[in-house]
Every structure is written in C-alpha cells, then in structure tokens.
Amino acid sequence: MQVRLRDVRTMAQSDAKSVEGDRDPSCKLDRVIDEYELDRVAENLQEYWTRENERYSLRGLADHVNQAILRTAMEREGLNPLDGEVENTYRLLTDDEVSQGVRTQAHSRLDRGGVDVDAIGGDFVSYQTVNRHLKECLGVERASTERSDSDRIDSGAQRIAALRNRTVAVTENTLDQLGSTGAIALGDPDVYVDITVTCADCGTHATVQELIDEGGCECEPIDEDS
Template sequence: MSKVERVISEYQLDSMGETLETYWIGEGDEQYSLRELADFFNQTVLRTALERENASLLSGEVENTYRLLTDTTVSSGIRAETENSLAREGIDVERLKQDFVSHQAIHTYLTKYRDVSHESNTDDEGAHIEKAADTIRRLQNRTAAVTETTLKNLRNTERIVLTDFDVLTDVQVVCNSCGRSYPVDDLLEAGGCECER
C-alpha cells in the first residue's frame, strides 16, 4: 500500500483517488500539476482533521493554515503559533504533518497504483487560457483569504484596531503601448489588448 492509499484510508477520503485522477488528466477543463494535487490532497487532510475535532472553519482558513505549516518563507515563530493553535483544537500536529504527501508520492500513486498516464492539454489554446485564468483567480482568492485571516488574527490579539471589514482583490493590467487598463479576466477573454489586434 502506498502512503497516499494509507492516508486516504485513514481519513476516509473515499472519492479522493478518482478526484486526483480527474484533475491530473484534465477532465472537466481542469488540469492540475502534481504540486497542485499534493497541496489539494494535504489541505483536504487538514480540513478533515479539523472537522473531526469540530473546529470552526472560516473561509480560506484551511488554505492559510496549510501555508503557515509548510511554506519555507514562514518564520519559525509564526509556524509555532500555528502548530500551538492546532494543538489547542485537539490536533496531533506531528502526526498530521507526517500524513502530508509530496508531489512525488502523488505521481507514484497515480501511475503505479491507479495506472494513469498523463497527457497535457496545452495544445488547446482556449483550454490553456482558461487554465491561466483559473490560476489567477485561485491566487486572488488565496490572497484575499490570507489577508482576511491575518487581519483577524492581528485584531483578535489587539495588535491593530479594526471593526467589521471586507478584503477586495482586483488585478488590473495596463498596456504600456496605448495606456488602456483592463481587469485581467477581461483582457484574457478579449484575447489581449485592442491596440495589438
């Protein structure tokens, strides 16, 4: 049994195998890299662990907590705070981190245990643009979620004063040739700037 299979069994992630396979081969206009699949898998494991302890989950909190646990740019102090917070929720943090899998483990699971071969959809221009747009949207959503969680933590620890708030992310692209400005979704949908068409 591979590590991925073991974790799927232990966390009762019954449909995870099919989901990983679907996302990797790109069905439904989605195609994830192995690193994206590992992050998706590990965040699902984290969410399941928190749900088992009946932890209250804010939107974007799982993604941000996972980042704080795994991102090498996060300071050791912030990581320790995150681990302590999880421990207070009843999570065995060391076991949880041991259950996280690498992108290599995902590759081994898909190719050797599910017998999946990978073909890229990058020849389809429309699919490639849509995938790029989805990547940008996910980054915008993640930025908003991380900002919201960080501000709430600062407010709750009385480091800043802040009442009810919303976080907005808006990516604008400015063409240096003509000076036009576009929301990035509009630019991608239009196929580029008007001055070049």
C-alpha cells in the same frame, strides 16, 4: 543554537522513503485516503491531473490531498474551520516564506484545539507519492509533453528548495562556530533565505516559488518554432 529545519514541511518530503508496515511506499496515499475518509478527494485526483483545462500539477495535487487531511483532522476535533481557513493554515505550516514565529503560532493554535500536528504532518504526502499512486496504482498517464513540463517544473523547484535549505544549514553552522569561539557576539538567531527574481523586460518582481507557481512573468512565452 537550535536548528529549526525539521518541521511539517520536511515530513511530507520524507514520505518518499518511508514504508507503512508491509505496504509498498506507493500505497501510502491509499492508507491516508482510508484513514481520513477521503474517497471523494481520491476520485478527483485522476480528473484533476488529466483534464484539458486547469490541470493540477503533481505538487498541486499533493497540496490538495494535504489540505483535505488537515481539514478532516480539524473537523474531527470540532474546530469547524471557516472558508479559506484550512488553506491558510496549511500555508502557514508548510510555506518556506512563512517565518518560524508565525509557523509556531499556527502549530500552537492547532495543538490547543486538540489537533496532533506532528501526526498529520507525518501523513502529508509529497508530489512523488502522488506521482507513484497515479502511475503505478491507477495506471494513469497524460500527454507526454504535459507530463514532461510538469516534471521539469517540479524537479526545478526541488533543486531550488534543496539549495535554499543547504544555504540555511551552512549559514547556521558557520554562525554557530563563530559564536561558540567568541569570534562574534551572537544570541540565538533564526536564518532565512529569500530568493527573489526581477524580470528586466516586464518588471515582474516575485519570489522564485511565486514565479514558478504563476507559470512565469508577464512576458510572452517563447515560440520554439520561430
């Protein structure tokens, strides 16, 4: 049985441990900006993170950069993506909720168009890389309460993702052992873990990632001063 966890999603996560040549890891974003000519994107990062209204989270900034990388790679091969095509293709390549079959189709379409998906996946940045770039390279800070909230959200999402991936790995390994010993009849299964949340008060039903991305459910936020 093949384990299908190593794909574009994990490439972005691994960049926090990589060193590009003699550069410090925090400079990966500078290298990517130069390689894909993303000067305009780079100029907006500080504003998007620090402005008072509609601030981006660190994860949102990473997605913004990665989508720009994908757009540039597609345009260099003459694909001329339609409105919304880059964002949807990026989702198909990276979203945990997308099935392996759909992800493979998106990968194959890009391959046929001349886009080296493995290469751009290796260039995708994680929110940790964006965080280091803002703080260590640019010296940018924002209000401590906002930063604390963003960090807690990102940290919580990472813990949930790690637990989900661990559950997939344990399940695949267990099924593999049962199948190889003949305890059960088993072909070549794909294992997916989908965590959903239902609020008993307002009735909101969503995946845990959707709930985090939307900032919660329809209930009123708790007033800490009450």
